[in-house]
Amino acid sequence: MGSPSAPPARLGAFFSFFLFFLLVFLAVPWGVDGGYNVASVAGSKNRLKARLDFAGGTAPELGPDVERLSLTASLETDSRLHVRITDADHPRWEVPQDVIPRPTPELSLDAPRPGGRVLSTATSDLTFAIHTSPSFRFTVSRRSTGDVLFDTTPDLVFKDRYLELTSSLPADRASLYGLGEHTKRTFRLQRNDTFTLWNSDIAAGNVDLNLYGSHPFYLDVRSAPPVGSRRGNGAGAAHGVLLLNSNGMDVIYGGSYVTYKVIGGVLDFYFFAGPSPLAVVDQYTQLIGRPSPMPYWSFGFHQCRYGYKNVADLEGVVAGYAKARIPLEVMWTDIDYMDAFKDFTLDPVNFPADRLRPFVDRLHRNGQKYVVILDPGINVNTTYGTFIRATKQDIFIKWNGSNYLGVVWPGNVYFPDFLNPRAAEFWAREIAAFRRTIPVDGLWVDMNEISNFVDPPLLNALDDPPYRINNSGVRRPINNKTVPASAVHYGGVAEYNAHNLYGFLEARATHAALLRDTGRRPFVLSRSTFVGSGRYTAHWTGDNAATWDDLRYSINTMLNFGLFGIPMIGADICGFGGNTTEELCSRWIQLGAFYPFSRDHSAIGTVRRELYLWESVTRSARKALGLHYRLLPYIYTLMYEAHTTGAPIARPLFFSYPGDVETYGIDRQFLLGRGVLVSPVLEPGATTVTAYFPAGRWFSLYYYSLAVATKTGKRVTLPAPADTVNVHVAGGNILPLQQPALTSWRVRQSVFHLLVALGDDGTAAGDLFLDDGESPEMVGARSKWSQIKFSGATENGGGVVRVRSHVVHDSYAPSRTLVIGKVVLMGLPSPAPPKGFAVYVNGVQVDANTVAGAAAGSPKNGALGVAHVGGLSLAVGQEFDLKVVMTY
Structure with missing residues (x-):
């Protein structure tokens, strides 16, 4: 039997009292269980230092809290902010400087901070702010738009072997990537997932488990902010966040938040402003080190x-x-x-x-x-x-007073201590x-x-810390199938940390x-x-x-x-x-x-x-390797780009199209560089593949034909014969190609072709990097290398196409003997084959073997012309101006 309803007058009085109580509650700076209070703030132009005092009351089962913390925040570059929180009174383990060389925070900042608790400069797009109510937290914002990139909650936990920090996220706008190494079903992180970082010999065929590496870095790409936000309302602004910490950890991504639960070390955060995804990776690798050039x-x-x-x-x-x-x-x-x-x-x-x-x-x-x-x-x-010899050198990891004895393929083994x-x-x-x-x-x-x-047995507290990370997906001890955490490295460093x-x-x-x-x-x-x-x-x-x-x-x-x-x-x-x-x-x-x-x-x-x-x-x-070997000059040029800027060789689509939110969830296709799109078959029995094409023209790399032309981006179902993978090049790109062979050495001796894929605006551009492929330095005072930039453009309504080269650097002698024998022009404005051609090199007409292709495309795609200009002999290391004049 139900309760009787309250009289209307009494109900109104109740709600009035409730509303008053709620307003009072929200107005009072109530404390939280745990966290820290800000005791002092000092600083200079680019740096800020704060002392934090423990406020009490957090998870005693995880150990006692550190009473006093030191926070330093510094704008190390215009695009990089460093925030470090550590014990104010005792040194703690940190990633060694010889592993990641980096600026050391300046700690002797005793003057009161001008401007209070905000760190910002006119040249940086990152702003750091300390907040004090209800207790300490900090935010990192983008100055140009006001977008909050990192916003910690007040319940910071800092114990000897347990650190916890949470940042809120705009769940409807943030797309996160990274936090490895794990085998994941999707490239974009899925909410309510835990990413455990503790290097383990777990087969990669197991999804969602901690695998072989630890990379506590994520990239956040934001879709457009709400209407009315301050400036910069377009999609695609990206930033990066690194927690530089080598200890085991769980990172929980909840969609609207990210939580770090770390079993040691310090909270050493780096924030990278972007705003493009490529810029984030450039800034990130500027800190951690550029990729090594591969032979x-x-x-x-x-x-x-x-x-x-x-x-x-x-x-x-x-x-x-x-x-x-x-x-x-x-x-x-x-x-x-x-x-x-x-x-x-x-x-x-x-x-x-x-x-x-x-x-x-x-x-x-x-x-x-x-x-x-x-x-x-x-x-x-x-x-x-x-x-x-190793025993004489005494170079093994120690445990319990002697060399640690493990078992691997040869039986009983000792492990070299590479910190020594x-x-x-x-x-x-x-x-x-x-x-x-x-x-x-x-x-x-x-x-x-x-x-x-x-x-190994659980010998002491290091082997079984109070918080068990989700090792192997079942919170196994961190000693599981590895060296004991209590083992000791050179200099007294515990395996727990290293x-x-x-x-x-x-x-x-x-x-x-x-x-x-x-x-x-x-x-x-x-x-x-x-x-x-x-x-x-x-x-x-x-x-x-x-x-x-x-x-x-x-x-x-x-x-x-x-x-x-x-x-x-x-x-x-x-x-x-x-x-x-x-x-x-x-x-x-x-x-x-x-x-x-x-x-x-x-x-x-x-x-x-x-x-x-x-x-x-x-x-x-x-077929596939034949195309791969033809693309070797292009792929090797991408290695040069990776080595000098950190840019990935294989990239998600949003790296080239950050404003297209449809690309944020695509992980069944990828780009090589900025413009070669690979769309593989990934299911048994398939004879077609549905691929997403961002706005622009897309040409088949097998057939040199226009496959898709779209103003807004669209999904297209493509034929996928049993022996063929779909590979396309975006209009606006020039690809240097060589001839297929069974080894790269033979490819490198062959003639070049330039594939010019004209974009909607009638232009295209590309790069070529050449060296001997094996010198220790790609670029440097002792290395010999050449870099050539190509550009293409239509003139006179499309009746003329000019392709130019600009030699940026030329100290690699073979670049002067290697030649470009053919230039393929795709995306000519007229689908009808030209009646005639005139070809000029550096203003002088030459006899060229020029063939017009059939219309490259179909009526529904929008047909465009293609022309093969062969019989050329353009030295790669010398600048040229190729003009192709067509009559219709």
Whole structure:
């Protein structure tokens, strides 16, 4: 039976009292459970310092709170803001300066802060502000628009082994990307997801778990702010946020907030103003270090398998690729080549030096390369030279008073401590000695999370901190299948703090060793990575599975590592674990041919999947890799761009079209550079693919025909034959191409073609970077390089097209002998073939082999003309002005 209704008069009085109480409640600065109060603020023009005092009352089960904190905020550049919060009275672990060299905050700022608690300059678009009610919090805003980029809640927690901070987000406007490494179903972060950062040997085929690397960085792209907001109401403004911390953490993204739960270190935030996505990555890599230049050959196709039986097996694979006329740049060998899985040894039966060395020499004579794997664990074996030398140098990680004993492939092992300078020297000498026997061209460092086949005991409080991060998705102890957190590194550094740095440190040591021994540009592939690893290494997505899901997910991981400053990234083509199928392998090479790092790799005991084993896969490989090898000059130029500006090689669509909100959720397509769009088939049985095309003209790179012309962006269903991947170039781009061959060395000797894809405005532009592909420096006082910029434009209503080159720099001598033999003009205003051509080079008419193509397009797309201007001999390293005059 229901309650009787209240009389109207009494109801009105109740609501009046309730409203009064609510207004009083909101007006009073009520305290929160926990947090800090601002005790003082001082500063100078570009810096601000505050002292924070603990307000009491936060989660005693996680340990006592730090009573006094020091906050420093500094505008280090016009586009970078640094905010650091640490214990005011005691030093704490921080990422070492030699890992990420960076400005040291100025702490001796005792004068009262002019302007109070706000840090802002006329030249920076970032504004920092301290707020005091109900207790301390801070905001970071964009000065030009007033948009709040980071807005912390008052409940800051700062304990010895637990830090927590939350920032609110505009859920309806913010699109976040990053926070790796995880295999994710989407590239854009999904709300109510937890991202655990603790480097672990967990197969990449597992979604949503912490994997091999830790990158506490995200990119936030905002859609248009509400009508009436202050200035800048367009979509696409981006900014970046880095928490520079190597300790384990959970980052919870709730859509309207992001929460950091960290088990040590300090809160060391960097904010990057953008406002374009490319600008954010430029600013980010300016801090953490630019990506290392990769050797030219590394952009070719690589073949590997865990389970090659002997040298004859390797020889058969190389012969199989040659017979099938599929490009093969690099042969790899997994741990099979070792003697009982010991580093720097050879299996005396199956991979003896007197068989392996001639094989490698033959590869080199054919312009091919050889790469092998190394694991960090050194077998505890008194007859093993590497172990003996390492023991004499005393370079192993310590635990409980002695070297920590783990178990990996060779059995009992000790792990080199790469925080110890002697370990890097030891590693370099072992590599140099090994290369005297087998002159490998690159090194693959695996298992360096560190992976351990046994679980160490929980010896002390470091091994089992009061807050358990979501390790392995089930909050396993951080000691699970790795070195104990209580182990000790050089200088007394606990593994608890340095764990996530190990792969970075090993890759750095390996990079330095190869550089010293060869004098050439190193190629290192590392499974475990950290912030800044791109300065030393490439990366692959780890142990994926031969599934259609993993095929799709590989795009997300690839795009993430572009954000992280590691542009040389790819997944194991056809899948590592499990048995692939012919159709899956065929579609995978169509995608994998356009990974920046393109390697087929599979696990022992699975079906073989070299690309020549199925005829359909062979056709796909020839076609996709043929286009990839033609694009090598363009892709290598993107490596130069990555090295100098941090720009990813493989990019999400919104990097080129940040104002198009439809691109924010696209992760089934990607761009190479700013204008080459790859739209792969990602489902079994598909004969079409639905692709999104942003506004503009899009031409097929296979057929040189107009595929799509759109004013606003649209989705188009394209035919996808079994042997073909859809690849398009956006109007407005000029691509330098060379001729396909089976190795990059042969490609580099061939004639150039320029593909000029005119945009809606009748213009196009492009770049070409050339060097020897192996000098340690791409650009520098001792390097020889050339950079050429191309431009194209129509004149006289489209009856004339001019293509010009401008030589920015020219110290690479072969650029003066390499020639452009053909220029292809796409997007001519008239669809009807011209009746005649006149071709002029630098004002002088020349005889050219000029052919007009059929109308490039269809009536529904809007037909445009195409012309092939051949028979040219334009030296790449000399400026030219090519004018093509057409009569209709």
